[in-house]
Amino acid sequence: MAAAETLAARIERGDRTALARMISWAENGDARFAGELAALWPRVGRAWRVGVTGPPGTGKSTLVNELARVERSRERTVGICAVDPSSPFTGGALLGDRIRMDDRTLDPGVFIRSMASRGSHGGLARAAASACDALDAFGFATILLETVGVGQAEYDVLDAADTVVVVLCPGAGDGIQAMKAGLLEVADVLVVNKSDLPGAERLQNDLLEAVHVRFTKRAWAVPVVAASAGTSKGTEDVLEAVSQHRAHVESSGLEAVRRRKRIEQVRHSVSEQLSERLWGPQGLRSRVEVELARGHSPHAIAAALLAEVTMGISKLSEARR
Amino acid sequence: MPMTQRKIRVLVAKPGLDGHDRGAKTVASALRDHGMEVIYTGLHQAPEAIAEIAAQEDVDVVGLSILSGAHMALFPRVRAELAKRGMGHVLLTGGGIIPQDDMAALEAQGYTKLFGPGTPTEAIAKWITAAMEERLKNQGAQ
Numbered sequence: 001m002a003a004a005e006t007l008a009a010r011i012e013r014g015d016r017t018a019l020a021r022m023i024s025w026a027e028n029g030d031a032r033f034a035g036e037l038a039a040l041w042p043r044v045g046r047a048w049r050v051g052v053t054g055p056p057g058t059g060k061s062t063l064v065n066e067l068a069r070v071e072r073s074r075e076r077t078v079g080i081c082a083v084d085p086s087s088p089f090t091g092g093a094l095l096g097d098r099i100r101m102d103d104r105t106l107d108p109g110v111f112i113r114s115m116a117s118r119g120s121h122g123g124l125a126r127a128a129a130s131a132c133d134a135l136d137a138f139g140f141a142t143i144l145l146e147t148v149g150v151g152q153a154e155y156d157v158l159d160a161a162d163t164v165v166v167v168l169c170p171g172a173g174d175g176i177q178a179m180k181a182g183l184l185e186v187a188d189v190l191v192v193n194k195s196d197l198p199g200a201e202r203l204q205n206d207l208l209e210a211v212h213v214r215f216t217k218r219a220w221a222v223p224v225v226a227a228s229a230g231t232s233k234g235t236e237d238v239l240e241a242v243s244q245h246r247a248h249v250e251s252s253g254l255e256a257v258r259r260r261k262r263i264e265q266v267r268h269s270v271s272e273q274l275s276e277r278l279w280g281p282q283g284l285r286s287r288v289e290v291e292l293a294r295g296h297s298p299h300a301i302a303a304a305l306l307a308e309v310t311m312g313i314s315k316l317s318e319a320r321r
Numbered sequence: 322m323p324m325t326q327r328k329i330r331v332l333v334a335k336p337g338l339d340g341h342d343r344g345a346k347t348v349a350s351a352l353r354d355h356g357m358e359v360i361y362t363g364l365h366q367a368p369e370a371i372a373e374i375a376a377q378e379d380v381d382v383v384g385l386s387i388l389s390g391a392h393m394a395l396f397p398r399v400r401a402e403l404a405k406r407g408m409g410h411v412l413l414t415g416g417g418i419i420p421q422d423d424m425a426a427l428e429a430q431g432y433t434k435l436f437g438p439g440t441p442t443e444a445i446a447k448w449i450t451a452a453m454e455e456r457l458k459n460q461g462a463q
């Protein structure tokens with residue numbers, strides 16, 4: 001089937017099947033993605049991207065569904081990208097987030113895409129940011145990006161979202177100290193979900209205290225919002241906190257903030273792919289094995305390989321000049 | 322695992338008022354264990370919703386699980402809704418309580434292969450994998 005029209009053109013006309021295919025190209029590392037996105041690039045940057053992260057089972061998907069419901073009641077369109085983990089053993093995945101978003105399926109102002117992490121360790125899939133770019137180009141006003149259930153060291157969402165909402169709930173592990181310290185660092189908005197359950201108030205107080213201790217010197221005071229997504233309570237308050245954060249970022253220079261995040265995105269993406277090239281199936285492993293057998297030390301081998309890689313990079317940048 | 326490998330994406334769906342979800346869940350997990358990315362809709366989906374999810378998720382395969390006896394009506398309705406959304410190319414399959422004659426009739430109408438009670442999930446996964454390999458070989462990347 002020869003498609004006369006490009007995906008970019010179809011996306012500009014609002015063709016959802018084209019949007020879906022574009023995201024698949026990003027996921028599959030299809031070289032055509034870059035060209036389509038380049039054509040759409042002037043349309044990218046209009047959406048506000050809200051990352052929703054937190055430990056497994058705290059109600060992220062339920063909250064995303066609620067946020068989408070309220071945004072729609074305000075006639076704002078919503079693009080959703082929800083990431084679930086791939087099995088490291090089989091590479092397969094059960095993508096279950098959208099079961100909680102069932103009421104949104106037939107709303108033409110909502111588009112939901114489930115994504116498997118495919119071995120990415122930062123809490124997102126490698127293609128998640130690209131998917132958000134595609135959703136943004138399509139014209140959704142708000143983009144909600146749900147991460148896999150994270151523990152502490154998965155921060156990719158920080159660079160992919162304009163506002164990071166961290167969702168916690170009572171009972172999910174005692175104390176917020178060790179385990180969630182890292183999560184607190186990435187939060188622009190903290191949500192105590194399941195506030196219908198006992199222990200919510202205590203968690204909220206603990207968080208307020210932690211936020212107060214940590215962030216006194218920062219310009220943005222991270223709000224702690226109580227919600228109960230399961231019973232549709234507090235969603236407006238979460239959105240209000242998000243829009244206050246948005247106003248804060250916009251007043252302090254949105255372009256600079258976004259550029260910083262883009263740099264980090266590029267940095268991560270290059271490191272990740274470089275490491276895959278270097279150590280993947282066609283990579284250096286067997287050479288290292290040979291050198292070791294010849295009696296060279298790991299240190300010497302590493303230094304030699306690094307020198308080669310660095311030389312390759314400087315040749316490249318010379319050629320550019 | 323290369324992160325940008327082409328994966329088989331499957332939607333396992335429960336159309337209509339049928340509340341039997343054990344089979345759908347069993348099949349969904351089995352396909353996951355065979356390396357596929359599986360989206361399960363949950364119960365009580367309208368054919369339009371199933372097709373809409375298939376389109377948003379750009380799945381390769383849609384599998385319907387029907388134990389209610391409504392298969393002769395539901396398969397064609399889902400197929401029509403898929404076609405409306407430019408998703409006529411997906412591999413449409415399924416299973417559940419479907420009498421032999423009906424199964425033969427549906428397969429004759431081009432609903433690929435359907436699987437009844439007691440089918441080992443291994444056989445289902447192998448069949449889908451083989452069918453998709455065949456398709457990808459014929460179409461190239463899409």
Ligand code: B12
Nearest residue numbers: 340341342343344384386388389390415416417437438440
């Ligand atoms: C367990 C069961 C129930 C449980 C369901 C629990 C649950 N959450 O699933 C309960 C008790 C709730 C129940 C209720 C009813 N049931 Co019932 N139930 C069964 C029973 C005994 C087993 C079904 C089962 O779970 N099998 C195990 C799974 C793994 O097998 P499976 O679903 O067949 O899946 C396999 C294949 O079919 C195929 N497959 C299935 N889905 C898919 C999807 C894809 C994509 C693919 C590729 C393959 C595939 O692969 C699977 C693996 O081999 C069957 C009888 C039977 N032996 O099948 C009756 C049966 C399905 N029930 C029946 C009936 C009538 C009912 C009720 C209407 C009874 C009543 N009058 O109240 C209610 C209706 C409930 C509702 N809301 O729909 C009838 C259906 C008759 C028909 N369709 O003509 C059956 C056949 C019993 C009978 N002989 O009369 N039921």
Ligand SMILES: Nc1nc2c(ncn2[C@@H]2O[C@H](COP(=O)(O)OP(=O)(O)O)[C@@H](O)[C@H]2O)c(=O)[nH]1
Nearest residue numbers: 056057058059060061062193194228229230231
């Ligand atoms: N009691 C209560 N349960 C909730 C609430 N929000 C979500 N849940 C339940 O928590 C479980 C996990 O929800 P889910 O949204 O899938 O969490 P996720 O893993 O963080 O995406 C589900 O059983 C939800 O029904 C809430 O506000 N209160």
Ligand SMILES: [Mg+2]
Nearest residue numbers: 060061097146
């Ligand atoms: Mg979830």
